[in-house]
Amino acid sequence: MPTGLDLDSLAEELTPVKPLNAAYAMAGMAVLTLAGGIFVVVTLGFRNHFLDATAADPMFLIRSGLLLVLGTASLSAATSMARPAVGTSRTGWRWTTAAALIVPVAAAIAALVGNTPVAERLHPRDGMECLTYSIGIGLVLSAVLTLWLRRGAPTSPERAGTVIGLAAGSLGTLAYSLHCPYNDLVYIGLWYTLAIAATTLVGRLFVPHLIRW
Amino acid sequence: MALAQKGDKAAYRSLLGECETWLRRYYARKIGPHILEDLVQDTLISLHRKRASYDPSRAFLPWLAAIARYRWIDHLRKAYRNKEVELNEELAADPSDPAVAAKIGLERLMGLIPEKQALAIKLVKIQGLTIAEASEKTGQSQSLVKVNIHRGMKRMAAAIEEE
Numbered sequence: 271m272p273t274g275l276d277l278d279s280l281a282e283e284l285t286p287v288k289p290l291n292a293a294y295a296m297a298g299m300a301v302l303t304l305a306g307g308i309f310v311v312v313t314l315g316f317r318n319h320f321l322d323a324t325a326a327d328p329m330f331l332i333r334s335g336l337l338l339v340l341g342t343a344s345l346s347a348a349t350s351m352a353r354p355a356v357g358t359s360r361t362g363w364r365w366t367t368a369a370a371l372i373v374p375v376a377a378a379i380a381a382l383v384g385n386t387p388v389a390e391r392l393h394p395r396d397g398m399e400c401l402t403y404s405i406g407i408g409l410v411l412s413a414v415l416t417l418w419l420r421r422g423a424p425t426s427p428e429r430a431g432t433v434i435g436l437a438a439g440s441l442g443t444l445a446y447s448l449h450c451p452y453n454d455l456v457y458i459g460l461w462y463t464l465a466i467a468a469t470t471l472v473g474r475l476f477v478p479h480l481i482r483w
Numbered sequence: 484m485a486l487a488q489k490g491d492k493a494a495y496r497s498l499l500g501e502c503e504t505w506l507r508r509y510y511a512r513k514i515g516p517h518i519l520e521d522l523v524q525d526t527l528i529s530l531h532r533k534r535a536s537y538d539p540s541r542a543f544l545p546w547l548a549a550i551a552r553y554r555w556i557d558h559l560r561k562a563y564r565n566k567e568v569e570l571n572e573e574l575a576a577d578p579s580d581p582a583v584a585a586k587i588g589l590e591r592l593m594g595l596i597p598e599k600q601a602l603a604i605k606l607v608k609i610q611g612l613t614i615a616e617a618s619e620k621t622g623q624s625q626s627l628v629k630v631n632i633h634r635g636m637k638r639m640a641a642a643i644e645e646e
Contacts, residue, residue: 275528280531282492283531284491286488289539290536290538352536353537353541353546354546355538355541355546355644357586357587357646359645422536423553425643426640483529483533
């Protein structure tokens, strides 16, 4: 029993398409993250004494590494979702997120047991700057990634939205961290987590409507 | 499909014909027959629109099955409960490669959710029973049938690419 669809006409409408290339999307996001980092450095400057010993501060290296791994893992999952296939497993981003969540948990413990009052460790004015830049860059990255993913066929738009927000937030925060002068775990655990959580929430709430097909 | 992505219309027409046959078998007994043709048609249109999402370095069938599962769940979400449906017993799952068919089939997807949820979905969304009829048949309360359908659909939607 044939369908009402005219397959001959459908075939006649065929135009060549370029298969979606996840590597190109990831490279594009890397370039945008770099542009975000340059924007931060140009407008705010490098973190204090960037070129001397503080550049090698363990906390700076650890947070940069974590943000890079989290951003890459979630970006890899997001781009992979454009090209669905039964039998595909994408759990890497979940494990990376779990590892990154150690930071806010450790920060909460450090805030509770530390000798310095928490209020002195939060620096709200700088924290707001951190949120503004990280979320702002993250939203630009989210928009570009969403536009790219609209060409694909993500079978779980909600999960794709979450992962897009997570990737964009991590990379946006990574760009801002080039300026961020603080190495305090409590500061990083609060503001960085809030920035990434905000873009992830935005991704989860708004992106699914845009990529559903 | 790789040829179709390059614009080969003859290869694409042949592929569409094969896919139409495959999809009709794939959806057999997993959707009311009055919906079957609509679903096959929608899936073929999705295949056409989303052809750039096929990765030519990978197998074609898992990609087609992911598109097909997505469209199937989308159709199940719509209400058909008042329509009379009869399952077409002449159609059977694709026997050409039982191992592959088992891995990517809709039965496999329904197997990923708890039995009670799968039963509620089967009775209401596929066979077209009302909530009250399904409640009577399963012994579940009407609200539980609704909850089971909702949870089952949500779980299946999240598991489209799982084997």
